[in-house]
Amino acid sequence: MITLLIDIGNTRIKWAHYSPQISADKELVGHGVLEHDSQIEAETLQYIIPPANLDFILVSAVTDDLNSQRIKKQLQTIFAVPVQMVKSAPQFNHLVNGYKQPALLGVDRWVALIGAFAQAKPGRGVLVVDAGTAITIDAVDVDGKHLGGIISPGLSLMRNSLSQNTERLMLVEEAEICTVADNTQDAIASGTIWSLVGLIQQIEQRLALDDDGKIDYLITGGDAQKLLPHLPVRYILVTDLILQGLAALAQNSNKE
Numbered sequence: 568m569i570t571l572l573i574d575i576g577n578t579r580i581k582w583a584h585y586s587p588q589i590s591a592d593k594e595l596v597g598h599g600v601l602e603h604d605s606q607i608e609a610e611t612l613q614y615i616i617p618p619a620n621l622d623f624i625l626v627s628a629v630t631d632d633l634n635s636q637r638i639k640k641q642l643q644t645i646f647a648v649p650v651q652m653v654k655s656a657p658q659f660n661h662l663v664n665g666y667k668q669p670a671l672l673g674v675d676r677w678v679a680l681i682g683a684f685a686q687a688k689p690g691r692g693v694l695v696v697d698a699g700t701a702i703t704i705d706a707v708d709v710d711g712k713h714l715g716g717i718i719s720p721g722l723s724l725m726r727n728s729l730s731q732n733t734e735r736l737m738l739v740e741e742a743e744i745c746t747v748a749d750n751t752q753d754a755i756a757s758g759t760i761w762s763l764v765g766l767i768q769q770i771e772q773r774l775a776l777d778d779d780g781k782i783d784y785l786i787t788g789g790d791a792q793k794l795l796p797h798l799p800v801r802y803i804l805v806t807d808l809i810l811q812g813l814a815a816l817a818q819n820s821n822k823e
Contacts (some may be wrong), residue, residue, distance in 0.1 A: 568622045568820075571646070572813040573615065575628035575638070576675065577700040578602060580611070583810045585817050586616040591777045595810055602616075607634070607642045617646055624650040625813050627678045637803065653816065655676060660819065665713030672713075675809055676703050680713060682812030683785050695808070696767055698788035699726060704770050709781050712776065719766055722790045726757040730774070744797065764797045 568587040572595070584597035590626050597618055607630075624642055628635050635652050639761035642650045657669040657676040662684045666672040676697065678735070683693040684707055695700065698721060705716035723744045742756035776782045784801045786794065795804055805811065 568817075569618050569620050570817045571615070571617050571621055571624045572625075572810050572817065573609065573624060573626045573628075573642075573774060574675070574678075574807075574809040574813065575626065575630065576789075576809075577605075577629055580607075580615065580805065581810060583614050583807060583814075585814045586618075587818070590679055595807065598807065598810075607638060608647060611670060612641055613645055614639070621646060621648050623648055623817075625653060626650060626735055627639065627674050627809055627813055629673065629675050629690055632774045642727060646655055652689040657761060659816070662707065663712050665715045672702070675699075676705055678812035678816070679787060679808045679816050680705055680707060680812070682810070683707070684711060684782070685815040686785075686805075686811065688781050691783055692776060693783045693785060694771065694789075694822065696784075696786040696791070696794075697808070698722065698763070698786060698790040698794050700789075702766070702788075702790075704777060706770075708776070716768075717770060719763070722759055722763060722793060722810070726755060727761065729755055729759075749774045760797055767794075767798065 572583050572585055574581040579600055580603055583595035585595055587783050601614050615727065623644060653674055654665060655670055655672040655674050657664050657679050659776040663680060664672055679695055679697055683695045687693050690709055693707045695705045700721050702714055702719050702721045702724065704802050705775055708714060708773045744751040744757050744760050745753055747802055748754035748757050776780045785805050785808065786802050787805050795802060
């Protein structure tokens with residue numbers, strides 16, 4: 568079955584193509600990305616490029632149920648194939664959702680954890696940092712138990728909050744990241760970076776996951792490359808982690 572995988576985040580839509588034949592080595596093909604505003608219309612979804620002989624569409628969407636169903640109908644109309652909107656579940660294979668109410672775990676976090684844990688070697692857990700509009704950090708132990716996670720404003724939200732709520736503060740793209748700054752632009756850029764880096768490292772220390780060296784550290788999301796140079800070298804950048812999670816779900820469906 569040839570499947571179109573779609574990851575709809577807060578500001579971007581990413582997609583890739585999956586089939587058991589072309590993706591046997593877990594490499595996806597046909598990657599694409601586009602920006603979107605808060606209201607996704609059919610005109611936007613039409614820019615998604617499907618594979619030839621498309622059979623099915625699998626979607627992770629950060630949205631409410633009403634908009635999720637609207638997006639599903641639009642995709643069915645455009646591509647004329649069945650569409651499944653992924654929802655967070657209590658368990659996927661050996662991965663166990665750690666939320667008291669599993670359905671309330673954000674679907675993007677759940678699917679990213681599926682992608683991360685599917686990549687982990689047997690007997691290893693994962694710490695997943697998703698640096699998007701919000702930054703989320705989720706941990707899974709070596710047995711596949713999701714220990715929970717945290718949510719914090721992401722880099723853009725922090726910087727926009729400063730520029731919008733404080734007079735005469737403005738960040739420029741060329742700002743330099745430094746320990747302490749001698750100008751306002753660098754001070755904002757550095758302060759927001761160090762806030763998130765400190766948050767990540769604080770969660771690591773408090774969880775004390777890596778006492779036995781059996782944890783993989785992954786980072787994904789639109790701002791991941793901005794944070795990565797300031798994190799320990801153990802962090803691995805995975806740009807399409809949610810798509811990898813969708814591929815694991817599609818692979819599991821093909822086995823059933």
